[in-house]
Amino acid sequence: MLSTLIDLAKIPSRLKSKGVLGMNQRNHAFIGRYNDRAKYPLVDDKLKTKIIAQRHGATTPEMIGVIRNQAEVKLIHDMVKDWPGFVIKPAQGSGGKGILVIVDHDQQRYKKPSGNETSRQEVERHVSNVLSGLFSLGGKTDVAIVENLILFDDCFDGFTYEGVPDVRIIVFKGYPVMAMMRCSTAASDGKANLHQGAVGVGLDIASGKAIRAVQFEKPLTHHPDTKVDLSTLVVPDWRRLLELACSAWEMTGLGYMGTDMVLDRTKGPMVLELNARPGLSIQIANGTGLIPRLRHIENLEVPIKYPTPEQRVEYCVQQFSTETKFNYM
Amino acid sequence: MTSKVPFYIAVIALVIIGIAMSIIRHQTYNVPWVPGETRQIWDIEARIEFTARGKEVKASLAAPSTQSGYTLINESASSPGYGISYNSTSSGRRIEWTIREASGPQTIYYRSQFLVDENTKRDVTPPSQPMPEPKLPSLELSAGKALVELARQRSADNSSFTRELIKALNEPESQNASLLLHTNNKTNALYALLSIAEIPSRIVGVIELEDGRRRQNVQQMIEVWTGEDWQLFSISATQDGKQHPLLIWDQSNVSLLDLMGGSNSRVAFSMIARNISPTEATESKAEADGLLNFSIHSLPLEEQAMFKTIMMIPIGALIVVFLRIIVGLKTSGTFMPVLIAVAFVQTQLVTGIVGFLLIVGVGLIIRSYLSRLNLLLVARISAVIITVILIISIFTVVAFKVGLTEGLSITFFPMIILSWTIERMSILWEEEGGKEVMLQGGGSLITAILVYIAMTNEYLQHLTFNFVGLQLIVLAGILVLGTYTGYRLTELRRFKPLVKD
Numbered sequence: 001m002l003s004t005l006i007d008l009a010k011i012p013s014r015l016k017s018k019g020v021l022g023m024n025q026r027n028h029a030f031i032g033r034y035n036d037r038a039k040y041p042l043v044d045d046k047l048k049t050k051i052i053a054q055r056h057g058a059t060t061p062e063m064i065g066v067i068r069n070q071a072e073v074k075l076i077h078d079m080v081k082d083w084p085g086f087v088i089k090p091a092q093g094s095g096g097k098g099i100l101v102i103v104d105h106d107q108q109r110y111k112k113p114s115g116n117e118t119s120r121q122e123v124e125r126h127v128s129n130v131l132s133g134l135f136s137l138g139g140k141t142d143v144a145i146v147e148n149l150i151l152f153d154d155c156f157d158g159f160t161y162e163g164v165p166d167v168r169i170i171v172f173k174g175y176p177v178m179a180m181m182r183c184s185t186a187a188s189d190g191k192a193n194l195h196q197g198a199v200g201v202g203l204d205i206a207s208g209k210a211i212r213a214v215q216f217e218k219p220l221t222h223h224p225d226t227k228v229d230l231s232t233l234v235v236p237d238w239r240r241l242l243e244l245a246c247s248a249w250e251m252t253g254l255g256y257m258g259t260d261m262v263l264d265r266t267k268g269p270m271v272l273e274l275n276a277r278p279g280l281s282i283q284i285a286n287g288t289g290l291i292p293r294l295r296h297i298e299n300l301e302v303p304i305k306y307p308t309p310e311q312r313v314e315y316c317v318q319q320f321s322t323e324t325k326f327n328y329m
Numbered sequence: 330m331t332s333k334v335p336f337y338i339a340v341i342a343l344v345i346i347g348i349a350m351s352i353i354r355h356q357t358y359n360v361p362w363v364p365g366e367t368r369q370i371w372d373i374e375a376r377i378e379f380t381a382r383g384k385e386v387k388a389s390l391a392a393p394s395t396q397s398g399y400t401l402i403n404e405s406a407s408s409p410g411y412g413i414s415y416n417s418t419s420s421g422r423r424i425e426w427t428i429r430e431a432s433g434p435q436t437i438y439y440r441s442q443f444l445v446d447e448n449t450k451r452d453v454t455p456p457s458q459p460m461p462e463p464k465l466p467s468l469e470l471s472a473g474k475a476l477v478e479l480a481r482q483r484s485a486d487n488s489s490f491t492r493e494l495i496k497a498l499n500e501p502e503s504q505n506a507s508l509l510l511h512t513n514n515k516t517n518a519l520y521a522l523l524s525i526a527e528i529p530s531r532i533v534g535v536i537e538l539e540d541g542r543r544r545q546n547v548q549q550m551i552e553v554w555t556g557e558d559w560q561l562f563s564i565s566a567t568q569d570g571k572q573h574p575l576l577i578w579d580q581s582n583v584s585l586l587d588l589m590g591g592s593n594s595r596v597a598f599s600m601i602a603r604n605i606s607p608t609e610a611t612e613s614k615a616e617a618d619g620l621l622n623f624s625i626h627s628l629p630l631e632e633q634a635m636f637k638t639i640m641m642i643p644i645g646a647l648i649v650v651f652l653r654i655i656v657g658l659k660t661s662g663t664f665m666p667v668l669i670a671v672a673f674v675q676t677q678l679v680t681g682i683v684g685f686l687l688i689v690g691v692g693l694i695i696r697s698y699l700s701r702l703n704l705l706l707v708a709r710i711s712a713v714i715i716t717v718i719l720i721i722s723i724f725t726v727v728a729f730k731v732g733l734t735e736g737l738s739i740t741f742f743p744m745i746i747l748s749w750t751i752e753r754m755s756i757l758w759e760e761e762g763g764k765e766v767m768l769q770g771g772g773s774l775i776t777a778i779l780v781y782i783a784m785t786n787e788y789l790q791h792l793t794f795n796f797v798g799l800q801l802i803v804l805a806g807i808l809v810l811g812t813y814t815g816y817r818l819t820e821l822r823r824f825k826p827l828v829k830d
Contacts, residue, residue, distance in 0.1 A: 011825065132707070217823065
């Protein structure tokens with residue numbers, strides 16, 4: 001009893017020596033210091049993110065249309081007539097809320113990734129909820145973005161269950177510092193949020209190879225539903241993905257952010273969304289703390305001409321390469 | 330890091346000023362640090378409002394006097410332009426305000442201070458005149474006689490006899506009782522019954538002493554001569570449950586307020602309990618409220634009563650800040666728990682928790698139906714608000730019918746806030762599942778209970794209300810907590826896997 005208490009008391013100092021970033025420190029020393037409030041709307045509104053991303057030459061999922069007010073809700077069926085699969089998202093949604101994915105439809109019945117079908121009314125209701133601000137921060141009225149369905153790369157088959165596997169990279173002052181892939185599971189209901197039961201796979205910044213995998217904050221080696229060996233996961237086209245993530249710094253000017261990306265079968269890496277308040281679970285997935293890397297970047301001398309994304313990626317590939325940790329398990 | 334220095338100087342300055350203000354208050358006003366070593370004083374303020382007709386005005390208010398348990402130590406009246414006189418008439422003490430000419434809305438105040446004092450000599454003047462003949466029509470008289478006869482059989486003395494009569498009057502099935510109550514209110518009916526039985530009694534106006542109450546009205550109760558003492562009976566409560574102490578305001582029952590030359594008159598009472606040191610209790614009259622007395626205590630009582638709650642809210646905020654930054658507890662709505670705790674103070678803890686769970690639980694069930702109706706957000710929230718009001722009224726009525734008087738206090742819950750809570754939790758439920766709802770709902774409830782415990786703490790209440798300087802110390806504490814960048818307690822568990830390898 002006493003020894004467990006002593007162990008418990010040692011946790012803070014051990015976490016500190018491991019360089020684990022806590023919520024308070026994240027808010028205070030990184031988000032508060034490096035993220036200019038005035039730039040938040042750029043990332044909080046996915047429509048704006050999309051526009052600036054395209055202006056900077058980054059690929060984003062193809063836009064089918066935007067629904068701006070309740071009177072247009074019924075136009076959704078016509079809008080998606082020529083697109084077999086599509087996604088409806090709130091422009092100002094947070095944490096993946098309010099995203100409806102339809103993989104196939106005949107304008108009467110809409111098929112969800114789980115195989116369940118939903119009706120026209122259900123789809124209209126979802127759009128209407130998005131517009132009335134159900135999913136946006138503070139309940140502000142919102143617009144619904146309709147996008148083409150991403151056909152994710154075959155190389156991820158088996159690593160995810162009913163959902164798009166996305167890559168989250170923490171970009172600090174334009175440098176990629178940590179990366180993970182979020183694979184949805186049956187437990188997470190096709191969603192990519194770690195606290196809902198998605199598997200987080202830490203990725204080596206140098207190679208895009210899996211380092212470690214966790215679900216519900218516990219390490220694991222195989223995907224719980226598909227039983228695929230997670231240590232074999234390698235993200236192809238890794239350099240381009242990193243460069244795309246880094247370019248978000250030029251796009252938004254936000255110092256500390258999370259970029260969420262996907263690999264499309266035909267169009268390659270795409271920016272899905274940017275996040276000015278990225279979560280901390282990425283540290284658990286990687287089995288290491290963020291602070292040493294953040295401090296490293298923070299202490300870099302800033303040349304007159306800021307390094308290009310390619311140079312920054314090159315630097316981080318040199319600095320932050322990590323051995324796989326699967327053999328320890 | 331140099332920018333930190335002014336911040337810490339400011340924090341230290343706040344603490345020093347706060348402590349200094351408290352010490353000054355302690356020394357000059359003799360306010361004790363702890364509430365124990367004090368005597369209680371009730372400040373009671375009657376606020377009379379009326380519209381004058383533009384002619385001479387004469388207003389006469391019944392005034393309370395020293396009575397069993399309470400000593401009148403001070404009284405004053407404030408009323409610009411009016412002449413004031415205190416008269417002792419055959420039907421008790423009265424204060425009279427007079428003015429030659431007044432028009433428009435008028436507000437006058439009468440304020441009295443009672444020291445809670447167990448040693449007051451009780452009023453044992455026996456009834457002077459015999460009871461008047463009951464003025465009842467013959468049919469009601471015979472009904473009354475039947476009730477009196479029944480009560481006499483079931484009782485031993487005047488006191489138990491009165492209790493039996495009250496029980497009989499409160500019985501909804503009794504035909505005799507309902508016949509009497511058809512034309513009389515319960516108090517008058519009881520008075521008539523007592524006069525049939527020739528037991529000396531009188532109707533008095535009573536106010537309930539409840540700390541921080543505002544806009545209370547005088548209630549009519551009956552005093553019965555038990556042979557050696559006057560005993561007070563309330564017509565509605567037969568059981569001796571938890572009750573507020575009672576103060577007899579109007580001993581005569583002639584009238585509470587007589588007004589000549591005005592209309593739309595209204596009398597409302599506000600009251601507040603104060604703890605004063607024994608020395609202050611004796612010297613209180615000597616200390617006039619100077620112009621330099623800028624404390625809350627120089628405000629009218631009604632505002633003071635409000636501040637008693639307001640001054641506790643910073644403590645609640647401090648607890649919330651602590652729980653979120655240091656512990657990392659999840660709550661739904663940042664300061665919603667504080668508002669819930671304020672409601673708990675009114676309802677008592679257990680009733681409050683049961684009420685909260687009932688309202689939110691039923692609200693969630695109804696909200697899940699509303700979500701199928703495909704409504705727009707604002708309309709849906711409004712529907713939830715109305716639902717919450719309906720739930721509250723149904724629970725209040727049901728609680729009253731089954732005799733749970735505690736259930737009545739459920740109306741103190743902030744309805745709009747509860748509706749938003751229900752809405753947010755229901756969305757949370759749809760998106761993240763019931764587990765997250767339990768987590769955040771539980772977090773809110775735990776926070777609310779902790780804030781409630783702090784808010785009802787006698788020492789904290791005493792300190793926050795009497796020493797305004799403490800607010801600055803709380804502010805300094807919150808500022809310092811705002812710079813904490815260490816791990817939250819919940820993060821220790823969350824990141825524990827990182828320690829192992």
